[in-house]
Amino acid sequence: MPDEWIRQWGDPTLRELAVPVARVDDLLRRQVERMRRALVAADGAGLAATQVGLLRRLFVYRVERDGPVEVLVNPRVVARSEEIELFAEGCLSYLAVTVAVERPSAVRIIGEDVEGRAVTIEAEGFEASLLQHEIDHLDGILTLDRAEPAERRRAIAALLAPRAAAA
Numbered sequence: 001m002p003d004e005w006i007r008q009w010g011d012p013t014l015r016e017l018a019v020p021v022a023r024v025d026d027l028l029r030r031q032v033e034r035m036r037r038a039l040v041a042a043d044g045a046g047l048a049a050t051q052v053g054l055l056r057r058l059f060v061y062r063v064e065r066d067g068p069v070e071v072l073v074n075p076r077v078v079a080r081s082e083e084i085e086l087f088a089e090g091c092l093s094y095l096a097v098t099v100a101v102e103r104p105s106a107v108r109i110i111g112e113d114v115e116g117r118a119v120t121i122e123a124e125g126f127e128a129s130l131l132q133h134e135i136d137h138l139d140g141i142l143t144l145d146r147a148e149p150a151e152r153r154r155a156i157a158a159l160l161a162p163r164a165a166a167a
């Protein structure tokens, strides 16, 4: 189950623009540790700081389900393939639906680790989709914004359905 700490669809924080991290201090490092634990507890693949109400440009992620949880600070896509790939993407901020999103199938991403060291990642397939999804969160963009109109309508209807039933 997701941590209550993880903001859910409809929370305006998910639409905010996160600001670059000048330095990872002890407070931020503790928050990153908490994000790692929340990601694992939720059985997720990625969790952006924005999703826990922390408007800083960083996220935690893991490419394999039981693999190590990585941290990427100040990530930026610097190259994209022309080839596009469609993935059904889940999100810890709205577990009820997956949304089909087209994105470049390969990307080069630069950023920093928690010690401030420069990192370059060449990602493709699922990893490329995941990293682009998390970077989108830092810009207040959700998969729903990237979906085709019919797909977006279907997903939003599914998200609203339990609320309507409860009303």
Ligand code: ZN
Pocket (backbone or CB within 6 Å): 090, 091, 092, 093, 133, 137
């Ligand atoms: Zn997400």
